Amino acid sequence: MYVPYVGTWLIFGIVLLPVYMVLLAWFLGKPRKLRLSFLGVGYVIGLITLLWGGLALMSLIARVLFI
């Protein structure tokens, strides 16, 4: 039987717990306005994409220029 590493529980069960809490509270908390809840999620996804997309682009440019 597959037994997850203790680290799996630690990162997904404890360290990321505040993130789950925030997302749940945005959607379930009052006043309930789904447009704004989705706007918040959109900001989160947009910033992650911007950050890691930018890093990917920078890596690509660095490779083209220097390798």
Add this chain to the structure above:
Amino acid sequence: MYTRGRPTQGWPAKSPRGYRTSFQTKTEDLLRVMTKRSGRLYLLLGFSVAVLVWFLYAWSFKLTHGEIVLGLGDWGPGGGATWGLYIGMFIWWVGIAHGGILVSAAVRLFKVRSLAPVARIAELMALIGLVCAVSGILMQLGRLDRVFTSITAVLPRAIQHSPLVWDVTVITLYFVLTGTYLLLTLRHDIYVLRQRLPPLLSPLYRLLYFGYHPEEDEKVERMVWWLALGLIILAPLLLHGGVIPWLFALLPSMPGFYGAATGPVFLSLAIVSAFGVVTVVTFVFRRVHHWQDIFPNHVFATLGKAMMFAALAVLWLQLQLNVTGLYAAPIGVARVTSAKLDSPGYWMAIGLIAVSFLYLAVQSWMPRLFSVGRTAVAGLFVVLAVLVEKTLFISEGFTHPGFQLYETGSYSPTWVEVSGVVGTIFIVILYFTVLTKVIPVVEVKVLEEK
């Protein structure tokens, strides 16, 4: 609940005379700084850019000539430290970045109203602090493309067991959630001030308040309340007091990095430096822009008290570390503790924190001794002290390994690394100088308050 006040329909406010005067005066002050251009501004911008050019030259020098120019070596036969000032700077900046969430949490969760005027400056500091922290890793790592390729290639497997991947994950989340926090709170402010902001940037402003309606304020306030709660658990407790010290504890032959107290020690230093930087930056804003009415004395009194308690926690935890590290401790721990106590840098760091603590304590009990300038100097002292302590933690940890095969190594920062630290400080100066012209650095609802 911490609700948004009047007005939400536009500017200027239609309210009682006294309120209108106060709001208008403060808002005019804010807008005056946003639109004002002066010779001093261009001089500062020019000097900051010149320092950044030097910073990039130092970085390219390191990329061209390799690790040798950093004075870093193998902790084995090389007798040195593999990490030094760059990684010390990384931990220092991550700690400083906590200022944003600590101040916001104090305002939103614990209703410390006196800190409300500095909440946005602290949030902006969090974002740039994280950028500067990551630059420390980039400069240490060398090739930029390694960051992306080394993380993405192993992420699905390594996230289960690697604190390094947890570190990257949590720092990304910290940056993203703080950015979300800022974007959500900016919507109201940009909308209210939209007709008075620089017209050149109107496309950006339209994007920032896209779809805004005054009725959304209550929901947004609840959303940022939950964000503040989530961030206060995620960043100080599980990042600086969690993932980062867990990561160092994995280096098995470095007794200086190991121990259950490392997390609380990291956290105490992070908190004191975070409040220190917010104090210094707020002082500079107040002094340069004559914002005595926006940042009155009680803001500094509260920041001073927060710094005082954090400094006391630092001193107490250092006492714990040193007593357990010296008194009948395991050989490796005793050696690295003795080395730390023999270092003048360590005593300078502790001395700066102790002096700041004593002054802030006296100032708290005897208000006639209160001084905004001296509180800012105490902030500067603790910030410098933490940089020295963090760098010593890294370098002493490496130069005193837990085995006796080789002689104890040595480490001293090179001009390349010092240029890196100075460069990141000027990145922050440039960032605030430019941002002050683009967005309101104080929340409008704070200006609206009587």
